[in-house]
Every structure is written in structure tokens, then in C-alpha cells.
Amino acid sequence: MKKKKYIVSFPRLGNYVYPIYNMLDRLVDHSMVDIMFPKSMSKNTIELGSNVSPDFVCLPFKYNMGNFIEVLENGANFLIQAGGGCRYGYYAEVQEQILRDLGYDFTYVSLLEPEGINVKKLYEKVRLLNLNLSFAKFAKEVILAIKAIELLDKVETYIRDNYMYEIKKGEFDKIHKDFIKNVSNISFIQDLIKLKKNVYKRLKLVKLLDKQSSKHIIKVGIIGELYTSMEPFSTFYLEKELASLGVKVKRYTTVTYLLFKKGKSIKKHIKYANKYIDYALGADGTESIAHTLELIEKGYDGIIHIKPFGCTPEINAIPILQKIAQENEIPIMYLTFDSQTSQTGIKTRLEAFYDMLVMKKNMKMETKCIEIGSKENRLNYDKQKYGFQN
Amino acid sequence: MDKYYIGVDIGSISTKAVVIDSNNNIIASEYIWTEGSPIEATKKVVKTLKNILEKKKIKCNIYGIGTTGSARNLIGTVLNANVVKNEITAHAIGTLSVYPDVKTILEIGGQDSKLIILKNGIVVDYAMNTLCAAGTGAFLSSQAKRLGVNIEDLGNIALMSKNPSKIAARCTVFAESDLVHKAQIGHKKEDLIAGICNSVVHNYLNNLAKGKKIEDRVVFQGGVSKNVGVVEAFKRVLKTEVYVDTSSHLMGALGVAIISKNANKNGSKLDFNFDIDNIEFKTVGSQCSGCSNNCEIVSVYKDGILIDKMGGRCDKGNSLRKTI
Incomplete structure (x- = not known):
């Protein structure tokens, strides 16, 4: 019998979905795994999520649930959750149980351990999606993704800092849009360096108001x-x-x-x-x-x-x-x-x-x-x- | 020729409107219930304003129109206002024009309550209740109905009490169950009502005034300020004089009228017609299908012509050019 193909998806968080998608896409064995891009956030997401979540649980839980249900309905069968601090640390277990009670059939992986990041365990978990994944390849892709996230944060911080001073409105938005498209498409650290040079060059070209005269x-x-x-x-x-x-x-x-x-x-x-x-x-x-x-x-x-x-x-x-x-x-x-x-x-x-x-x-x-x-x-x-x- | 300015404050429960002259004196004012239809209420108040002005034989040239309150955007469109302002700023500006030395504004309206702290005539801090309507006018009116008392009489009945019942202040549901329970074990009606007034004050102070200094002069406004029971409770708890202006309910409208005056810098006369009663305004609700947000769009028609669309998160739904 032919083994069922894994369809992997994950919850959204800001623009970080793009580098994360890129990383997963490059890590997995495509003969046995597909990656599904989570749907954009909408009212529907939060409605679906709140319907199945405990009323007093905090908002991120509800959004995560909405994201999960949307991808499960679209055919995903392998869900990834991050795990981590405060109540969030217990989300993965509760979410998995709720989704199983709703009758969905899926594999569920929480990336972080309660005590924090454990690289070896993380590697084992990712290997579920690619049996031939070498540790070197795993390390390379994870570092690449982290670097991409760092660049994303830097670019977004730069835009936030200067958005107000933009003379011709819309320039930053356009650069940001192009950048997001490119950041989900990098294969090597060299690509990233090139992208970084390119985006900074464009950012610096944006004409800004004189900061001294815009003290108000x-x-x-x-x-x-x-x-x-x-x-x-x-x-x-x-x-x-x-x-x-x-x-x-x-x-x-x-x-x-x-x-x-x-x-x-x-x-x-x-x-x-x-x-x-x-x-x-x-x-x-x-x-x-x-x-x-x-x-x-x-x-x-x-x-x-x-x-x-x-x-x-x-x-x-x-x-x-x-x-x-x-x-x-x-x-x-x-x-x-x-x-x-x-x-x-x-x-x-x-x-x-x-x-x-x-x-x-x-x-x-x-x-x-x-x-x-x-x-x-x-x-x-x-x-x-x-x-x-x- | 004298210049006049109109301010309209369309709240969830009541609609207030004023006409002021260039010295911020209120020439005409009106206060009616909104009853769920802001456009109808606006038509009514504008008509009354017109009648008052005609009686006073004032030929009115309007140089500014401002709207505030929860229906400010809709009515801003209907009246073609030159200023649409949030109610917090409007209340602050309005109150300052009457009490230049005000330091604290307590405001309790139909569905929300606000606390505005001022220093040397400018707003330095404010708080507004979130998520919950406990301790607002809506709570008082539902409890008045439960006790079979007119909302207008609530305050005077409360003053008769010598021993107010203790009613939970945290949450309307708890307050209500306290109230029912105490009524059933024989507490007197005036004690219960005084208890409700106290609970409104405690709820307000616990929710909004946490970590904020309430200093003289304290001005109390909004519909609930008409309730003397609540006013007395504030005085007792804050241990200070609490001023309630006779036109305290008009402060938002007054404020936004003043803002509209300041906004009309070049001083051109606005083309405003008091006879909006004959104009048909229609709103049509629809769902934008541009993305999965399915924003609910409200389209405003004036005599059958589309004049505005609102409610969308992006300009896909709000744009007048494209049909959705």
C-alpha cells in the first residue's frame, strides 16, 4: 500500500510565516511531504478558533486553533506548534486533544521542549518529514531561516522607524512587499546577503523628511x-x-x-x-x-x-x-x-x-x-x- | 454677520445637539433619545434647532459642523460635517470652555464610561472602560426597570435611604444577583437603589481610576450625572465637591462645535440646509466579498445617490468608485 503523503502546516505569526515556510519547504522530502501555506488571518479564523477553545483561554490560543482548523479542512494532516513560555507552554497538548476530539486525524509535533530549545530532539522531530535529512543540512537550513528572520526584523524595524518621514507615501510599503516575496525564496546564505544588500540599497534611497524639522x-x-x-x-x-x-x-x-x-x-x-x-x-x-x-x-x-x-x-x-x-x-x-x-x-x-x-x-x-x-x-x-x- | 457653529453628539442612548456663536455661547440645544436610529434622531434634533432659532429670530449662517459620539462617522457624512471627532477630545474641549480650571472629568454614558485627567487645560491622561458595560447607564436603566421605578426618579429615591444595601460592584451579573437576593430577603427599595448608585461609583473607580489621581476640580457629566444618587455617592467616596453643570449632557456637542469652529480656518460659510427632514437618507448593509474578512459595509444614500461607504478594513469595500 502506498504510504499517505504528509501535508504539513503551522499557525501564523505576522510575516514570519514566509521564512518558516521556506525553511520547511527546503527541509522536507518532497516525495513524501507537502507544505501547506496557512490561510491569511480573517474573522473566520478567530470565529472558528473561539468556537472550539475554552472561553477564558487567551487570544493566541484561539487564533492558533482557527489556523489549525482552516488548514485541516483544506487537507493538512501534520501540524506543527512552537511551544514555549507562560500558558503557551501547555497549548500544544490542549490543542492537540481538542482537535482529536473534533474528529480530525493528524500527526502533531510541538517543536520546543518545556525546558527550552533542544537541538537534538528538534532534529529528530524534523526527520519525521525527511528520513534522509543529514544533521549538516538541518543545521544549515535552520541557520538560514534564523538569519532570514533576523533580516526581516531589521527591515521591518527600519521601516517602522522611518515610515513617518517618508515623503512620497507608499514607497516603503512597496519595498516591504517585494522583500517579503523574496525572503520566502532563498536557498543559500549568499542569496540572503544579496537580498540584504539590495533591500538596504532601496530603503536608503527612499526620500525622507528632515528629521530636525519634523520634531513635532x-x-x-x-x-x-x-x-x-x-x-x-x-x-x-x-x-x-x-x-x-x-x-x-x-x-x-x-x-x-x-x-x-x-x-x-x-x-x-x-x-x-x-x-x-x-x-x-x-x-x-x-x-x-x-x-x-x-x-x-x-x-x-x-x-x-x-x-x-x-x-x-x-x-x-x-x-x-x-x-x-x-x-x-x-x-x-x-x-x-x-x-x-x-x-x-x-x-x-x-x-x-x-x-x-x-x-x-x-x-x-x-x-x-x-x-x-x-x-x-x-x-x-x-x-x-x-x-x-x- | 454673526457666525454660528453646530455640534452634534450622537450617542448609543441619546442624541445631543447645540448651536453656538463665535464666543462659544450655546444659542440653541436639544436632547432626545437615539432609539437605535441615529439618522432619524439627527433629523429631529436639527428640526428642533431650526425652530428654536426661528423663534429667537436668528438668521443662522453656519460656519462649522462637528459630529462626535459612536455614530459620528455616519452622521458626519449625513450632515457633511467639517469635523468628525472622538468623544473623549470633544468632552475635554467642551468642559474646558465652561470650567477652565477642571482637572478631572468623570463621564458615565449609556454604554461607556470615561475618566479624563487634565493639567493646565490640556488632557494628560484618560481611561475608557473596555469589554464591559458594567456600571454604566445601561446597567442603571435595566435595574430601574427590574425594580419598577422610572429611571428619572432613581436618584431622588436613593437619597431617601439611610442604610444603603451593599451591592457587588465588580460585574453587572453579580450586582444583579445581589440585588435580587437582597430584595427577596426584605431590603427596602430605597436602600437597594442607593446600593446600586454606590456600586456604579465603586465600579467606575475600580475600573478606570486605578493608579490615577483625582484632583479638584471634579466635573461629572454624561447621562448618569443627572442621577443625584450617583452624584452624592461620588462626593462621599472622593471626599470632594463634584460639579454637575446644568448642561453637562451637552458638553460633547459643545466641544465638537468648538472644534469645528477652530477647524474652519479660512472662515468660509458652509452650505448647510436645516431642512434635512425632507431629504431621504438610506443606509444599505452589504458584505464585501473581496477577501475572507467579509467586512460588513454600510452604504449611505442621499435621495438615492450613494454618498459614502464605511465599515471596510481596506479601501476595497469602502471605495465609492468600484461596486462590490
């Missing part, structure tokens, strides 16, 4: 839980929404950060924030505190703290953040996302937050840069209303 631009930092930070759909494209209002956005949490910097920096963070914390808060809570202090030091105008409903580490961080906000007189807005959050509500709050920061800044600089209710504002509203491509 409002700067906002985004802190909080990792999934909502990195998956724009789950926060109704919060960053783009802010950018459309004319705000410069800074965000620390990226996969690069989580993979390489997080482990090393916890102690540093606690030391840096020792006025407020003595020990780690778990998951991303410690970073939320330390990064807030850093943003204040860097002169940011406001901070937005985001989390899925019920995220315990971030709830722990909130009272400390409130104290910091009071002592440093910096506004922090807390946004909680769940499957039923209304987009209008978020828009209203962001708009009000923006108005407030503008008023504050005008007062501080004693010049009237942008007046509330000015034509510019009306234009921004129009821009919002008529949308921009996501």
Missing part, C-alpha cells in the same frame, strides 16, 4: 505581550492605524529579540528597572517595565500597552506601569484584545490618545504645530476612513 512628530512605544505585538491582525493593525495618524511607532518585541536577546537581558532589565522590580514577572512582564523606562528616557510621548484578555504576566505588570506613569507623567494606554473586541472602539481610543499627545506636545513646545481639528486632522480622518492597503 508624535512618538509612541508599543509594549506588552508577544503574540499581540507581532501579529497585526490580532490588534486590528494597531501600528498601521497609528502610522496613519502620523505617529512614529517603536516596538521591541520581535522573534529575533525573543530568540537571542530575551534570555540574556532579563537580569539587565531587572537591574535597569530596580526602582520598580526586584525579580522577573514572567513571560514579557519584565520587559514591559524595563522598556517603558527606556522609552521615557528616550523622550517618547506616550506608551501603549497591549495584551490578550486574561494575560497574567501583563496583568502583573500593569500596577507597576501605573506607578511609573504617575511618577514620570507619561500617558500609558492599556488595550486588551479578545475575540469580540470592536475595531471602532480601538480607533476611538487611539484617536483620542493621539489628540491628547498632540495637545501635550504643543503645550510643551509652546508652538502650535498641529492644531486639534485642523485640516490635517480631517485629512487623517479621511485617510482612515478610506483605508490603506494592509
Whole structure:
């Protein structure tokens, strides 16, 4: 009897799906495995996910479930989950059980061990998909993917930092789109180096406003839980929404950060924030505190703290953040996302937050840069209303 | 010729509108229930404004129209407003024009509640309830109905109580079960109602005021500010005077009227017709099939001509050019 072909898929997270897809595609034995690209996030995803998830579980779980059901319905039979910190560490087991109870037939692999990354075990797991996979090939592809993710983060951070200063709107979006297409198509480290050179060349060519003369631009930092930070759909494209209002956005949490910097920096963070914390808060809570202090030091105008409903580490961080906000007189807005959050509500709050920061800044600089209710504002509203491509 | 500005605040429960002159004085105002149809409510308030102005023999030249509240985008389109502003900014600007020294604005409306902190006349912090309508006007009106009391009388009845019942403040469901339970074991109606008023205050302070300093002068507004029971409870808990303006319910409309004034820099007269009653506005709901988000698009027609589309996440659905 001919052995059934594996059809592999995985949950989405921001634009990271592209390098991950590329890695899997290059690792597996195509005579026995196909890779299915997970469907784009939509309302349908979260509806499917919430229907089968425990009500009080946090949002990432529900999105993951939605992703899984969508690919299973499309014929996938081999699911990959990451595993990792806080409650997330137990997701894989619960999700597998729920999906089995729903009657789906599939193989399920959780990549990380509860204690963290175990390269040898990881290799064994990937070999399920390619019996002839040598360790050298495995190592090469994983490193390539990590490098690709690093580049992706660098490019996206650069764009976030400069988006506001773009003179001809849409240039960055175009470069980003092309870059994403290319990053899912690299075979060797040389390709990546070439891509990097190419994309940086294009990025540097984008004409920017003189940063000195655009001092009035409002700067906002985004802190909080990792999934909502990195998956724009789950926060109704919060960053783009802010950018459309004319705000410069800074965000620390990226996969690069989580993979390489997080482990090393916890102690540093606690030391840096020792006025407020003595020990780690778990998951991303410690970073939320330390990064807030850093943003204040860097002169940011406001901070937005985001989390899925019920995220315990971030709830722990909130009272400390409130104290910091009071002592440093910096506004922090807390946004909680769940499957039923209304987009209008978020828009209203962001708009009000923006108005407030503008008023504050005008007062501080004693010049009237942008007046509330000015034509510019009306234009921004129009821009919002008529949308921009996501 | 004098210049006048219109501000309309279309909330979930009530619709408020004002006409102001260039010195921010309210010339005419109206306050009615929205009753689920913002367009009809707007037509009604505009008609009333017109009648008031005619009675006062004011020939009105409109130089600015602003809309705020949860239906601000829809009504912004209908009235062809020059400013559409969120209610937080509108409330802050409106209140500042009446109380320039205000430091704290407490606002409890039909479905949401807000806390706005100001310093030297600018907003420095705010909070707005999320995810839950506990402790808002909707809770009060449903409990009033349960107790068979008119919502307007709730406050005065509460003041009669000498020993308010303790009602859970955390969650509407818990509050309601507390209420039912205490009613059944014989608590007096006025004690229960005073308990509800207290619970609204505690819920508000627990949810919104966490980590925020409430300083004098405190101004309380929104529909619930008309309830003296809640006002007294705020005074008692905050241990400070709480100001409720007679036109506290109009602050959002006033604010957005002032914003529309500031926005009309070149001072050109707007082409505004008070007789919108005769114009037929129709909204048609449809689903965009551009992608799997299936956004619900609302198309607004004015006398059969499409004037706006809204509700889409991208311009695929919102674009007026393409049909979906």
C-alpha cells in the first residue's frame, strides 16, 4: 500500500510565516511531504478558533486553533506548534486533544521542549518529514531561516522607524512587499546577503523628511505581550492605524529579540528597572517595565500597552506601569484584545490618545504645530476612513 | 454677520445637539433619545434647532459642523460635517470652555464610561472602560426597570435611604444577583437603589481610576450625572465637591462645535440646509466579498445617490468608485 503523503502546516505569526515556510519547504522530502501555506488571518479564523477553545483561554490560543482548523479542512494532516513560555507552554497538548476530539486525524509535533530549545530532539522531530535529512543540512537550513528572520526584523524595524518621514507615501510599503516575496525564496546564505544588500540599497534611497524639522512628530512605544505585538491582525493593525495618524511607532518585541536577546537581558532589565522590580514577572512582564523606562528616557510621548484578555504576566505588570506613569507623567494606554473586541472602539481610543499627545506636545513646545481639528486632522480622518492597503 | 457653529453628539442612548456663536455661547440645544436610529434622531434634533432659532429670530449662517459620539462617522457624512471627532477630545474641549480650571472629568454614558485627567487645560491622561458595560447607564436603566421605578426618579429615591444595601460592584451579573437576593430577603427599595448608585461609583473607580489621581476640580457629566444618587455617592467616596453643570449632557456637542469652529480656518460659510427632514437618507448593509474578512459595509444614500461607504478594513469595500 502506498504510504499517505504528509501535508504539513503551522499557525501564523505576522510575516514570519514566509521564512518558516521556506525553511520547511527546503527541509522536507518532497516525495513524501507537502507544505501547506496557512490561510491569511480573517474573522473566520478567530470565529472558528473561539468556537472550539475554552472561553477564558487567551487570544493566541484561539487564533492558533482557527489556523489549525482552516488548514485541516483544506487537507493538512501534520501540524506543527512552537511551544514555549507562560500558558503557551501547555497549548500544544490542549490543542492537540481538542482537535482529536473534533474528529480530525493528524500527526502533531510541538517543536520546543518545556525546558527550552533542544537541538537534538528538534532534529529528530524534523526527520519525521525527511528520513534522509543529514544533521549538516538541518543545521544549515535552520541557520538560514534564523538569519532570514533576523533580516526581516531589521527591515521591518527600519521601516517602522522611518515610515513617518517618508515623503512620497507608499514607497516603503512597496519595498516591504517585494522583500517579503523574496525572503520566502532563498536557498543559500549568499542569496540572503544579496537580498540584504539590495533591500538596504532601496530603503536608503527612499526620500525622507528632515528629521530636525519634523520634531513635532508624535512618538509612541508599543509594549506588552508577544503574540499581540507581532501579529497585526490580532490588534486590528494597531501600528498601521497609528502610522496613519502620523505617529512614529517603536516596538521591541520581535522573534529575533525573543530568540537571542530575551534570555540574556532579563537580569539587565531587572537591574535597569530596580526602582520598580526586584525579580522577573514572567513571560514579557519584565520587559514591559524595563522598556517603558527606556522609552521615557528616550523622550517618547506616550506608551501603549497591549495584551490578550486574561494575560497574567501583563496583568502583573500593569500596577507597576501605573506607578511609573504617575511618577514620570507619561500617558500609558492599556488595550486588551479578545475575540469580540470592536475595531471602532480601538480607533476611538487611539484617536483620542493621539489628540491628547498632540495637545501635550504643543503645550510643551509652546508652538502650535498641529492644531486639534485642523485640516490635517480631517485629512487623517479621511485617510482612515478610506483605508490603506494592509 | 454673526457666525454660528453646530455640534452634534450622537450617542448609543441619546442624541445631543447645540448651536453656538463665535464666543462659544450655546444659542440653541436639544436632547432626545437615539432609539437605535441615529439618522432619524439627527433629523429631529436639527428640526428642533431650526425652530428654536426661528423663534429667537436668528438668521443662522453656519460656519462649522462637528459630529462626535459612536455614530459620528455616519452622521458626519449625513450632515457633511467639517469635523468628525472622538468623544473623549470633544468632552475635554467642551468642559474646558465652561470650567477652565477642571482637572478631572468623570463621564458615565449609556454604554461607556470615561475618566479624563487634565493639567493646565490640556488632557494628560484618560481611561475608557473596555469589554464591559458594567456600571454604566445601561446597567442603571435595566435595574430601574427590574425594580419598577422610572429611571428619572432613581436618584431622588436613593437619597431617601439611610442604610444603603451593599451591592457587588465588580460585574453587572453579580450586582444583579445581589440585588435580587437582597430584595427577596426584605431590603427596602430605597436602600437597594442607593446600593446600586454606590456600586456604579465603586465600579467606575475600580475600573478606570486605578493608579490615577483625582484632583479638584471634579466635573461629572454624561447621562448618569443627572442621577443625584450617583452624584452624592461620588462626593462621599472622593471626599470632594463634584460639579454637575446644568448642561453637562451637552458638553460633547459643545466641544465638537468648538472644534469645528477652530477647524474652519479660512472662515468660509458652509452650505448647510436645516431642512434635512425632507431629504431621504438610506443606509444599505452589504458584505464585501473581496477577501475572507467579509467586512460588513454600510452604504449611505442621499435621495438615492450613494454618498459614502464605511465599515471596510481596506479601501476595497469602502471605495465609492468600484461596486462590490
